[in-house]
Amino acid sequence: MKYLDLFSQRTTVRSYSDRTLSTADLDSLLKAASHAPTTGNMQLCTAVVTRERNEIELLAPYHFNQPCLHTAQAVITFCADVYRFERWCAVSNAKPDFRNLQSLLASFFDATIFAQQFCTLAELNGLGTCYLGTTTYNAAPIAKSLNLPEGVIPVLTVTVGYPAELTQTDAGRLPAEAVVHHSSYRHYTDSEICALYKEKESRPDSQQFIKDNNKETLAQVFTDIRYPGKTSDPFSVAFADFLNNAGFKGFESYSNE
Numbered sequence: 001m002k003y004l005d006l007f008s009q010r011t012t013v014r015s016y017s018d019r020t021l022s023t024a025d026l027d028s029l030l031k032a033a034s035h036a037p038t039t040g041n042m043q044l045c046t047a048v049v050t051r052e053r054n055e056i057e058l059l060a061p062y063h064f065n066q067p068c069l070h071t072a073q074a075v076i077t078f079c080a081d082v083y084r085f086e087r088w089c090a091v092s093n094a095k096p097d098f099r100n101l102q103s104l105l106a107s108f109f110d111a112t113i114f115a116q117q118f119c120t121l122a123e124l125n126g127l128g129t130c131y132l133g134t135t136t137y138n139a140a141p142i143a144k145s146l147n148l149p150e151g152v153i154p155v156l157t158v159t160v161g162y163p164a165e166l167t168q169t170d171a172g173r174l175p176a177e178a179v180v181h182h183s184s185y186r187h188y189t190d191s192e193i194c195a196l197y198k199e200k201e202s203r204p205d206s207q208q209f210i211k212d213n214n215k216e217t218l219a220q221v222f223t224d225i226r227y228p229g230k231t232s233d234p235f236s237v238a239f240a241d242f243l244n245n246a247g248f249k250g251f252e253s254y255s256n257e
């Protein structure tokens with residue numbers, strides 16, 4: 001078995017040097033990544049590349065001005081895209097009916113796998129990448145800013161550039177047995193859950209996180225500070241609204257909340 005350390009040795013890179021990533025190299029990476037597996041070989045996805053500094057700065061507020069944007073050589077918005085396929089159907093005397101949850105999921109899978117193939121290839125070529133999950137928080141203004149037609153949905157943004165320094169720390173992962181089950185799901189006792197999360201909880205950075213946020217447990221940092229429902233709810237409603245406005249069925253009640 002080869003390359004088994006490939007992912008355990010990589011880290012997200014949030015600060016980039018001023019070394020230029022050539023357009024030719026970026027294009028080559030995107031072209032290679034576009035061979036990613038895709039639902040029914042429909043390629044329900046699109047990457048919008050932003051390279052001009054002023055254009056990156058226009059996107060930055062929608063990503064809450066995350067620092068990685070300001071030094072990135074390129075900012076790539078990976079989108080779910082049923083629109084292009086529908087257009088092809090329309091000019092081919094075929095009637096598309098893709099604005100439903102299954103096609104939406106297919107387009108999200110395609111966009112996500114495209115993005116990850118790009119990240120893996122970029123990292124193998126000495127670049128650093130950072131995903132921005134903030135994309136779906138502000139899908140509507142990002143779509144407007146990138147001039148996306150209805151049916152093209154910003155899913156994930158990736159910043160890319162040559163790493164500024166090699167001081168990124170390994171964020172660690174749960175032991176493999178936490179995320180892999182065999183034959184059927186192995187239900188956990190409380191003590192088994194505690195054992196699986198013990199190493200993560202005892203890391204110095206986790207302890208610091210708890211202290212800095214004045215919490216008792218690491219889980220509380222996630223529930224109360226990082227991802228509280230009260231913060232996610234308005235973004236969820238806005239995203240459902242965006243999908244509803246694009247004609248995707250099934251999001252009316254969510255967007256009316």
Ligand SMILES: Cc1cc2nc3c(=O)[nH]c(=O)nc-3n(C[C@H](O)[C@H](O)[C@H](O)COP(=O)(O)O)c2cc1C
Pocket residue numbers: 010011012013014066130131132133134156169170171172
């Ligand atoms: C869908 C997704 C969204 C993410 N969003 C952000 C983000 O908005 N900002 C950020 O700095 N990192 C983001 N990340 C990177 C994660 O924080 C990172 O992968 C995780 O902490 C593990 O660290 P590692 O990649 O260095 O192993 C995101 C990763 C994924 C997969």
